[in-house]
Amino acid sequence: MSFPSTFFGWVAFLLDKYGMVFLRGTGTTLLIALTGTVFGFIIGLLVAIARTIELRDRAPRWRKGLMSFVKGLLAAYIEVFRGTPMMVQAMVIYYGGMQYLHIDMPVMVSAILIVSINTGAYMAEIIRGGIISVDKGQVEAAKSIGMTHWQTMCSIVLPQAVRNIMPSIGNEFVVNIKDSSVLNVISVSELFFMSKSAAGTYYRYFEVFFITSLIYLALTFSITRLLRFIEKKMDGNSSYTICGSQTDSRSAISVPVEKKEA
Amino acid sequence: MAIIEVSHLEKRFGDNTVLKDINFSVSKGEVVSIIGSSGSGKSTLLRCINLLETPTSGTIRYHGRDIQDGALPQGEFHSKVGMVFQSFNLFNNLTVLDNCVVGQMKVLKRSRRESEENARKYLERVGMLPYQNARPAQISGGQKQRAAIARALAMDPEALLFDEPTSALDPEMVGEVLGTMKSLAQSGLTMLVVTHEMAFARDVSDRVVFMDSGVIVEDAPPKELFANPKHPRTREFLSRFMQG
Ligand SMILES: Nc1ncnc2c1ncn2[C@@H]1O[C@H](COP(=O)(O)OP(=O)(O)OP(=O)(O)O)[C@@H](O)[C@H]1O
């Protein structure tokens, strides 16, 4: 058996031999990053909403006490997960769960769990920023027509907050695609792990990781564009229709509106 | 019969006592204007009545029931006494129509159809029906304020509180909002209006309340208060206002 002698020869050889391995690794990475971002978003949303609840002055003391205890816990969660590397979190959660709680989680499940909890901590702060960015007057207006905190959040504040932080949410997704590579320490078959094993067979580290970096780049590049497109869609119609005129109530004029940059 | 009755209301922010022993009431169909210089506590008073601030002491009754008593559901009270803000505070993510629909559906549990019908009725009333599909960012200040009035009216309230509804408007838009308010006043809506528009206070309201440094100095029909103010502070305020 003869081996290729040029760089591109090796690249072609490796792609031919390990094409499926790269593909599976890419699929796993995407799956972990996507589900991790989605669950992380949900965790972050709940944490951020909980942190914005303000009890009325007259609320019973035990509820105030409970509330500040929960808020303290949530603050600690954010601090801990933003203050330690995800690679270390992966080791602690995976081996801790195995040795002390005797849960033998499939690595894939632990991988998604770790990325979700980690992303949740970042998302909580991002979403909180988004909530704060919605002006308080709208919250008061909602209250003044009798809407509850929860209704106000769901119908008024969060839609605006989420729109405002879309770029940051997309950024978290991109970060997760890249940073899920650290999960190779718990042997998840994501792209980096798969690349490492492919490279090991022929000791072609440079060629393999050259291919790997192109795959990561293709993923992050296309996802960034896709998210920007979605943002544009979310901004909705840039025109509105004036319905009815004094002479003809069925007439309608469409008024295009120039977008103000936020 | 008093719809809203405020007694011995006091409000402190830390050491700063903003409202002191406020007593007054608003009867059904009455239009009451509150005037007074900046910082005298007018907004705080309105915000206490709307439960946006918690009074330090004293009671506010709505049809004789203490609004801070847990027995009166806040949603029910809020839908009965609406508020119009100086800065409009329209929901920016919703169209003008949906601004008027969301409260009816969430708080009054009306169907979308019924809510939209009712919303359109009031949008027409304030002259905003043609803009029902516009978003707040796409309309002028005067239009925003009229939409905000329609949003409050769509809850079919018994009384509306207005906090300087024309102060944030360009001069040429003040008229359209005051016109809307005047027609509401004539239709018998109970209104409590904080305003710097002395002509509105004089011509439209049944009573004028003058506030200074957190106390009600004078509370009288507009003819009396403007022609013949009893208190020196009222006189001083009015003369300053009429000159400037
Ligand atoms: N949330 C708050 N915290 C601390 N102080 C406040 C707060 N809201 C109002 N104040 C103070 O209360 C006083 C009365 O304010 P308020 O807004 O009620 O006056 P106002 O009569 O509405 O004045 P303006 O005509 O300028 O609107 C002011 O001294 C103000 O600084």
Ligand SMILES: [Mg+2]
């Ligand atoms: Mg004020």
